[in-house]
Amino acid sequence: MNQIDVSLIDWSRAQFALTAMYHWLFVPLTLGLGVIMSIMETLYFRTKNEKWKRTAKFWMKIFGINFAVGVATGIILEFEFGTNWSNYSFFVGDIFGAPLAIEGIFAFFMEATFIAVMFFGWNKVSKGFHLTSTWLTTIGATLSALWILVANAWMQYPVGMAFNPDTARNEMVDFWAVALSPMAINKFFHTVISSWMLGATVVIGISSWFLLKKREKEFSLDSIKVATVIGTLGILLSFYSGDESAYQVAQKQPMKLAAMEGLYEGGNNVSLVGVGVLTPGKAYNDTKDPFVFDIPIPGMLSFLATRDFNGYVPGVKDLVDGGYDTPDGKALSVAEKMQRGELAKTALTDYRIAKKAKDERAMVEAKQRLDDNFAYFGYGYFKSPTDAIPNIPMVFYAFRVMVILGGYFLLLFIVVWFFNHKKKFENLKWLQYVCLWSIPLAYACSQAGWIVAEVGRQPWAIQDILPVMAAVSDIPTSSVQVTFFIFLVLFTTLLIAEIGILVKQIKIGPEKSDTI
Amino acid sequence: MGKIKSFSGFIAMYIDGFKNLTWGKALWIIIIVKLFIMFAILKPFFFPNLLNQKFATEEEKSEYVLDKLTENHNTNVKTIKNESD
Structure with a gap:
């Protein structure tokens, strides 16, 4: 393994990051919009008011476009496992295979079956059956995410497996330990529920655009009513699940937590950095101040990581040098x-x-x-x-982007809900513009979360067991560079196609949502 | 319009749905072109399964991966053993 070229590792990582991040442009909107359109159809089912049917149909159209353009983009990641990460792919064996197989067979086909009823079944199946199909489409998409996230969580906290030295594969010895690991549960809830925030932002942003154009007033205000409630609930639950995720990271991936906080030297009663600017070029063991500027919140990192304001949190230097006390003895x-x-x-x-x-x-x-x-x-x-240290500035700033934008969206949803409730939102043009231009911020927030999770765990493909330098395939760097740019072109084309079709259908508006 | 009550009714719903696509046709074209590029071009020409391509049996693949996992480490091990001696 020692002769593997560093540029091969970097290009292979860049290629995987590119495809994963493009794939993640489509997934959260599917998850978030799925819940919102299902609730709108539920309102139609309960109230029999045709306006909710019309509203649900329009958002189903947006859901369908996003689903169609995004579907199967994740399969490219599986291609890369076999070609660019063949050692890893073989090494993880059954552990990764089982959740992905369940995802492919069960959840994907569930989505694919019921999405057709959702689009083609209006007036052809009963209202109850149609509503059930809509919810099953949303649940199918969510279950797809569950199994992918179970596999991802295992890479961050490998449990329920045993390495077989005869086959070079990890074999699953406890399925439930893999499926129900605390890392998997928290990752699932945090990822899926934070997607509700993104779906809500898209609904509020597009509805604001209609209001700015003085079109579809009732439709827009009704959409905003549902989206602000789902968005607020999503953000509050994301804060809760994010706190639980951070606690798990503190226990299982302390180096990631230290990178998230720019914490070089740990201790007791450690502050959380609310806002800060890292000192450029700082090494883990030099005497430079880690921050050019920071606003600390005293004791908060200790509390978040240990549930005790005086708890000990190791920094990067402590983790590299060891010697501090842990429940299992000296680190x-x-x-x-x-x-x-x-x-x-x-x-x-x-x-x-x-x-x-x-x-x-x-x-x-x-x-x-x-x-x-x-x-x-x-x-x-x-x-x-020092190979154990991830890119600290990238993780530190991505974490702050995610958390600060999370706070921003909570405030936005509450303010929009309030003015909508008071029937004043329709006249607040400035707020409608803010909502419209908040759509890209929701994507930035969502992508920043993945940067924290995936860059923060570097250099590990599987935590403590397999670093990326051992996981990567020994293939020419040039071939990885070529496919990197092929993907860049392919995904950018898909994104342009999606945005083009979306804009066209949004401009047409809800009046022609009867057709697909 | 009558409600579907049989399996053949469901099949007819799917057929009618696809026949009467309007703007949805563009989506299906995107899906088909995308799947063609992925499975007919990218997968065979750029993303072969490296181990399947090189080896016929699981045993051969295991040996290869074990070779890769244990490559170039004996020198380091001797150093560590010497240090601990």
Whole structure:
């Protein structure tokens, strides 16, 4: 592995990041808009008022365009596993395969079946059956996300598996430990519910555009009424699930938490950085102040990470140097973990040699050494302890973008709901413009969340077990560069197509939503 | 319009739905072109499954990945053992 070119790793990561982030442009709108249009149809079912049917139909049209353009863009990520990350793909084996298979067979077909009833079944199936189909489309999309997020959470906190040195694969020993790991549960709720915020912002923004054009007043105000409630609920639940996610990160991925906070030296009663500017060029072990400017909230990081205002939170330097107290004893330094990783790799080599020599006693002994050190297997690929440190500025600023925009959207939804409730929103042009131009901010917030989650866990493909330098395929860098630009062109074309069709259909408005 | 009460009615609903597409046709063209590019161009020409391409059996794939995972580490191990001695 040592001869793998750094540029190959960087290009492979860039390619995966590009495709994942483009894919994530489509997914949150599907999840968020799905809930909103389902609630609108539920209102139609309960009130029998045709205006809700018309409203639901228009947002279903927007949902359909986004779904059609975005569908299957995630499959490209699976292509990349087989080509660019073949070692990783084989190594994770059944663990990743099972959730993705469930996603493909169950959730995707559920979505695909009921989405057709949703679009083609008006007046052809009963109102109750149609409403059920709409909800099942939304639930199917959400379940798709569940299984992808279970697989992702396993990479962040690998549980319920055992490494088989005969096959080089991790084998699932406890499905429920994988499916119900606290990391998976929190990731699922935080990701899905935060998508409600994005869906609500799109609905409020487009409805504001109609109001600015002095069109579809009742439709727009009704849409805003539903969207502000879902958006507010989504943001509040996202704050709660985000807090739980951060607590899990503090326990399972402390280096990610240290990067999120720009925390180089830890301690007790540690402050949370509300707003801050990092000192450029700071090294983890120099004496420079980490911040050019910061507004700390005393004790808050300790409380968020340990549920105790005086709790100990390790910084980057503590995590690299080790030696601080943990519930399991003194923390190992990264250098010590690197030694344990090397011992695990030696044991794996010895196991293979013993197996070829048919020396069963030596195989048992080597397997025991491997099991004893496997928790640090991935550290055996590091050249330096600093390999364990992610890109701190990127994670720190992305985290602040996500949280600050989350606060902004909570305020926006409450203000818009208030003025709409008081029947004043229709006259507040400035607020309508704010809502319209908040649409890209919702996408920025959503993408920033993924940057925190995925850049923050670097250099790990699988936390502590497999770093990206061991996960990547040994293929020419030039081939990765070529496919990077192919994807850039393909996805940008798809995005332009989506925006073009969306704009056209929005301009037509709800009056022709009877057709598809 | 009568409500669908049978499986064949559902099939007819799907057929009618696709026949009467208006602006939805553009979406289906996007889906078909996208899937064609992905499965007929990208997958076979740019994204072969590396291990499936190189090896016929699971055993061969395992050996290859184990070789990759344990490559170039023996020197380092000796160093660590010497240090601990």
